[in-house]
Amino acid sequence: MAAGELITAVIVDDHAAIGAGVHSWCSRADPEIALVDAGDRLADVWTGPGAEADVVIFDLELVPGRPDFGELRRLVDSGRRVIVYSQHTDDATAIKCVDLGALAYLTKREGPEHLVPAIRAVARGEAYTAPSLSGALIADDDPGRPRLSQRETEVLRAWFVSSSKDLVAAKLNITVKTVDTYITRVRVKYANVGRAARTKSELVGRALDDGLITLAELNQTSISEGPSR
Amino acid sequence: MHVLGFPLCVAVVASVLRGLGAAAATSRREIERVRVAEAVAAETHRRRRQRFTELSATTVPLLEGLADGSLRPGDPVVQRSCAIEAARMRRLFAETDTVANPLLHELRHCIDVADRKGVVVELDARGRWPAPPVAVRRDLTEAVVVVLATAASRARVTVVGSAELVSVSVVADSGEVDVPTPVTPGVGVEALKNGNTVWMEAQWQPAS
Numbered sequence: 412m413a414a415g416e417l418i419t420a421v422i423v424d425d426h427a428a429i430g431a432g433v434h435s436w437c438s439r440a441d442p443e444i445a446l447v448d449a450g451d452r453l454a455d456v457w458t459g460p461g462a463e464a465d466v467v468i469f470d471l472e473l474v475p476g477r478p479d480f481g482e483l484r485r486l487v488d489s490g491r492r493v494i495v496y497s498q499h500t501d502d503a504t505a506i507k508c509v510d511l512g513a514l515a516y517l518t519k520r521e522g523p524e525h526l527v528p529a530i531r532a533v534a535r536g537e538a539y540t541a542p543s544l545s546g547a548l549i550a551d552d553d554p555g556r557p558r559l560s561q562r563e564t565e566v567l568r569a570w571f572v573s574s575s576k577d578l579v580a581a582k583l584n585i586t587v588k589t590v591d592t593y594i595t596r597v598r599v600k601y602a603n604v605g606r607a608a609r610t611k612s613e614l615v616g617r618a619l620d621d622g623l624i625t626l627a628e629l630n631q632t633s634i635s636e637g638p639s640r
Numbered sequence: 641m642h643v644l645g646f647p648l649c650v651a652v653v654a655s656v657l658r659g660l661g662a663a664a665a666t667s668r669r670e671i672e673r674v675r676v677a678e679a680v681a682a683e684t685h686r687r688r689r690q691r692f693t694e695l696s697a698t699t700v701p702l703l704e705g706l707a708d709g710s711l712r713p714g715d716p717v718v719q720r721s722c723a724i725e726a727a728r729m730r731r732l733f734a735e736t737d738t739v740a741n742p743l744l745h746e747l748r749h750c751i752d753v754a755d756r757k758g759v760v761v762e763l764d765a766r767g768r769w770p771a772p773p774v775a776v777r778r779d780l781t782e783a784v785v786v787v788l789a790t791a792a793s794r795a796r797v798t799v800v801g802s803a804e805l806v807s808v809s810v811v812a813d814s815g816e817v818d819v820p821t822p823v824t825p826g827v828g829v830e831a832l833k834n835g836n837t838v839w840m841e842a843q844w845q846p847a848s
Contacts, residue, residue: 502766520762542764543764546764546766546798546800547766549766549767549800550766550767568800571764571766571798571800572796572798572800572807572809572811572841573796573809573811573839574796574811575811575834575837577834578811578832578834578837578839581832581834582832582839
């Protein structure tokens with residue numbers, strides 16, 4: 412989508428209060444974000460105005476206790492740009508969503524200060540890493556995880572801890588833009604491992620085009636090329 | 641009669657002896673019970689004395705000041721001291737609880753005091769870490785106690801731990817704070833002030 416165009420998002424969430432809350436955040440955002448509320452009807456994400464939306468905000472647990480990774484996979488595979496919005500806070504779920512190709516993973520404790528920038532980033536096909544996901548990434552000890560540099564880990568850690576990019580920048584004596592660069596590099600490294608998905612290869616492709624990371628660096632980061640993940 | 645006499649005597653004597661033995665066992669158990677109770681009382685007394693000693697340096701002068709009127713409850717500095725002492729007392733009482741993760745347990749108690757003042761506090765933890773000794777835990781949680789005492793409305797407390805490093809961090813919209821000096825070696829405290837936000841982080845390296 413072109414810059415300055417109205418971003419549209421569709422939310423699928425069985426809690427009416429969540430849909431209403433997100434609707435109010437979107438209408439108060441500047442510039443405004445158009446929101447289609449699909450309620451708990453997954454079909455409305457696939458047909459009608461929901462099918463045209465730039466971004467899908469997806470409640471992972473439409474059926475309580477049964478995270479629907481299958482539906483997330485179908486959405487990603489059909490080229491949709493997905494934000495998983497979940498009441499789950501466990502790290503494994505967050506990392507699994509990222510591995511499936513979700514561009515953002517937010518817990519419902521993370522409010523408009525994260526959801527609105529996440530919608531904007533994801534609409535552009537970029538990843539958004541909220542503090543909770545950052546925490547999951549620093550705690551990831553899966554043997555198939557990508558290798559992160561010390562600085563990347565420091566930035567992730569500081570972002571998880573402080574929840575403020577200004578603070579991270581002040582603490583590490585770098586600019587906010589550099590903070591974003593390090594976080595993006597981590598997501599690109601993650602996009603480069605595990606399951607193949609269009610959203611993930613777009614992240615990697617753009618990062619290479621922008622010179623954010625080199626092919627040599629990317630190749631170094633896969634710890635194992637074996638069967639993991 | 642002779643045939644019955646001897647076994648009867650034995651039976652009588654045996655029964656008496658059994659009675660004596662049972663009485664002796666009962667009194668032995670009683671003595672044991674009293675000894676245990678005494679030991680528990682002595683230990684409790686020792687612990688209470690120690691707690692009192694720990695409180696006497698900071699809490700008692702504050703209470704004395706409030707009692708004799710030399711400290712005014714309306715003074716923001718006094719209010720801050722009260723919040724800090726309340727959290728320290730909560731922490732002190734939580735230290736003897738047997739829990740799986742004493743650091744998180746004590747942090748929750750420290751946070752509770754701010755929570756009651758109406759400060760919204762998030763607590764989030766990642767990773768696994770060895771249980772730090774009580775003195776280290778005090779150094780790690782002290783930063784949280786000090787920063788939360790002046791937090792105006794919201795705060796984020798996090799623990800990130802591994803086998804090499806345990807870090808307790810607090811970010812809050814706090815006013816002036818004094819950076820606490822850690823008592824135990826291997827603990828470092830750093831503070832950063834950015835506008836109205838204070839970020840204080842206490843780190844412990846278990847190996848050092």
